[in-house]
Amino acid sequence: MRPFSYVRAEDAITASQSIGAGSAFLAGGTTLLDLMKLDVMRPETLVDINSLRGSAPAVALTQGGLRLSAFASMAETAADPNIEHDYPIIAQSLALAASPQLRNMATLGGNVLQRTRCNYFRNPSWRACNKREPGSGCAALDGVNRKHAVLGVSPHCIASYAGDFAQALIALDAAVETIGPAGPRVIKFEALHRTPGDTPQTETNLGQGELITAFIVPRAPWTRRSLYLKIRDRESYEFALASAAVALDIEGDAVKQARIALGGIATRPWRAHAAEQALAGKPLNEDIANHASQLALAHASARQGNAFKVELARRTLRRALLQAASMKV
Amino acid sequence: MTDTAEANVRLGDPLNRIDAQAKVTGAARYGSDPDIARPVFAFLAVSSIARGHITRIDDRQARAVSGVLDILTHENMAAAIRPVKFISEGGYMGSSIMPLSSPRVFHAGQIVAVVLADSFEAAREGAHRLAISYADETPSAGFDSEGVEVVPGADASKEHQDPKIGDAEAAFAAAPVKVDAQYSTPTQHHNPLELFTTTCAWEADKLTLWESSQNVHAFKNGLAQQLGINPENVRVISPYIGGAFGSRGSLTQRTALIAVAAKRLGRPVKLVASRDQGFTIASYRAETRHHIRLGADKDGKLQSLTHEAFEVTSRPDPYMVSGTDASTRLYACPNVSSKVSIVHADRSTPGFMRAPPEVPYLFPLESAMDELAAALQMDPVELRRVNDTKTEPIKGLPYTSRSLMQCFDKGTKAFDWQRRDPRPGSMRDGDWLVGLGCASTMYPTQMGAATARVSLTLSGTAKVQTAAHDIGTGAYTVIAMTAAERLGLPIQKVTVELGDTELPPAPGAGGSNTTASVCNVVAKACEEIRAKVANAASSAEDSKLKGQDQKALRFSAGRLVGPDGAGEELETAMRRVTNGAIEIYAENTPHGVKPDAIEKLYQGAQTLAGGAKLQDRIQFAFGAEFVELRVHRITREIRCPRVLGVFAAGRIMNMKTATSQLMGGLIWGVSSALHEGTEMDRRYGRFYNTDLAEYLIPVNADIPAAEVILLPEEDHEINELGIKGIGELGNVGTNAAVANAVFHATGVRIRNLPIRLEQLLGTASI
């Protein structure tokens, strides 16, 4: 860890204005401080935004749906009774992440911006990592890549986006409220993250000094029949090998509309539009679930260590769809 | 069980740990905890290449960090430390690779510099700012790499033997039922919760080392040799140990570096290595490969067993675990052949890890036995019964005791083994495929020479002093219980001091020997105290015990009593001998241990004997392990809702601590089978998942039920108290029990650990 200066933000506007090049917002610090100690992130100034935690309720019910404060902890948001009941996909994506200690510290804003767990990235003594050191190559391509991505990959980076909550947000057509030096704006959650392309070091479309203040989740007929299925080697406290965020609007026997996102297998939060369309108007059975999952992974591109993830992701989605269809709502 | 002050302690009582309160309140001081004024902090820089040499170290930026005091590299340290031999070659070192002695790099993660600063943060920043250039060569990462050197075990070590009897080849060819399969086990790291730390302080020419150690007298002597000083000038303090599992069993090279740093700076120096560095500056369980061939007759009786194995080690050190000592002796078999070879690669030197030989060698054997049972369409428990034996097959030596089948019989009932439909893939619970598997477990009963001092005061308090080690197992408690029982005192009246080279030496905590070695010598010291007091009483005019046979007198509930329970107060009896305290120093040289063992012990050398290494008998503890396993029909993740171990291991000194120890073993066994594996980027010979987020161990949710049943077993041949070791018995059979349960659940035989869901994805769902 290198020396840095520290500023405590009083409010969102000054926070976004007090941040210059080489500085970073400090929320729960569970990503940022780790990476600073590992000498991967080297901000010169930290702007502490924890004072904003009380500036808005964690969960506000609005006419259109939900407004989730970006400064709230994962734990308090997950435990909100409205979320648990009406948006189980959100509650589960938060509650199945990390550990209780981390969920108490970590914020929603920090969560969606967490960095990849690729260990070549997290340990600077590995020479090749385009994300950490643009132009240095990608050690993971032919290295240890069991947990790396199979969707949205490029020859420059195959790091998977590790977060869970973002899959719920992207599936539910959420939007992001931000405030930056140029003022506030709202963008689609789907437009927040980028695939690596040839600039894996740039992970989002946020501008310099742009602070996330909230996530807007529209109310929709599919939010109740929704779930987050996370597959991993151990039962808890591990990132997803593959996950599926699924929300279904079912009328009679047939799916009216479906919302699907896939986690653990893509370089960014991943919406599976083709799979959604394949389900529309169809009764949900094992065959159609299978067909949708084939479509969701149609463009997968795997390396040696993660080849199994293509099949695992298909099966994860298949299981999530069948499980969601059988939910009592 | 409440520890009432009046109660007589009986060996076996499920007493709470006497050090529990100190541990949970933070009063217990671990390796990096000593209060030391103004320490210098050390941070290591480690090599990013696995083979080659350092061409340049640019430390200008690092030295410019405020607070950095000194940086040790090969340029200023080359001759500071003397070479000391590797453990299996008669020395003390866990690795003979000497960092900072030359620019040469033998393995990735080798220490290449030590940054010393006024704060931990400055030292770490300094280390990050070191620019080290290397000339790197392509490393030979492990098995199958070009440039590795394969050496047969017999050439690697004089002591190595490849157990063999009869004609295994011919018997295999003739056998009507056969199994012929290859298995592998992965690299694993101990990852004790307490990191690898070292604190050194000099006072004139006397050095004190605070470092969690499983062998303080060995550390003292080894470190003195490295520094070229008199061992009497080195004190090693290690009263509490935050997990060890073998990783603190031998002296690592970091310790002398810190001692030299403290000398150079004239201040105490404290090192807390990072988790990541712990993967390469200490030891690990290296990967192994096995080829097993079993031939049996139609009733399942083994006719032929061949076990050929390969183990990875470093370039210079012939580390070898040779588990065929155990795997060739578990079952009756007239024709046995075995061979172990080591493979030298560009790696750090592996070392002891809980049941070093038995874990990797029983996994293939006990998996193959399950495969044989399947081939015979025989219940796996019955197959073990058919091949049970009271003599080991190689030399025909008798087992001192062996309760393997009693453990299986108890286990099949407790686990409701009857419900097991033998057809693989036949048991379901909703979307989950259910499998039940079992395996035998065994561990050698070993003891070493040991010494202890026991004192008993007039007021009825006792103190036991011995440089043994409590690595979290409950050694403090069972040692206190031994003295309390023999001296007739409540447990609260006994204090125990361990883990300090100022105390009389005891063996290193390895090979599950501590309870047997130490409790027997403590009992011996107590017996001498008893004899003194009883002698005086039986011949004293004023004693009610006058005229009684002194041998029949014993201490009980604060009194000296005869067989009828009548007697006198402890104080009265003691005053005939002393007006203060009786203090006895005792030595014990167990059966099979060489006559010069006590002298060796004082030099910190290993003196263990037992297991399959005795001339006249063979001594092991046994158990049966059962696993219930679930695999999801669609996504194939593997969960282990229940594991049961039934063990018989001689006298159990404390039912509670023994149960915990064995339960921990079972949990570690599940972890080994399903979770733990250090991955390597073979292009660079570097470990990849060097943190606890990616090196998986189970969390609570992974272990819903781990149960232990202890069967009574009496064996007074092994030692006076009848104690077998239990520290490592618990996790020996679990790998195979899990793999066998996976097969039963899915019909897929997994022969390479750890078992991961991808190994089950390719197969059609059953």
Ligand SMILES: Cc1cc2nc3c(=O)[nH]c(=O)nc-3n(C[C@H](O)[C@H](O)[C@H](O)COP(=O)(O)OP(=O)(O)OC[C@H]3O[C@@H](n4cnc5c(N)ncnc54)[C@H](O)[C@@H]3O)c2cc1C
């Ligand atoms: C061992 C471990 C296991 C984990 N397991 C999981 C898991 O299973 N699933 C999962 O989803 N996550 C997991 N995580 C990740 C964890 O959820 C994230 O670290 C956490 O959510 C980040 O939130 P934070 O508030 O601590 O962010 P910080 O570390 O404070 O910030 C992260 C980044 O976001 C920026 N930032 C923070 N807030 C804002 C804002 N409002 N606007 C703009 N920029 C902002 C920071 O500058 C920084 O770059 C795990 C983490 C660890 C350490």
Ligand code: SF4
């Ligand atoms: S996958 Fe991405 S983050 Fe990982 S090494 Fe390659 S470039 Fe770096």
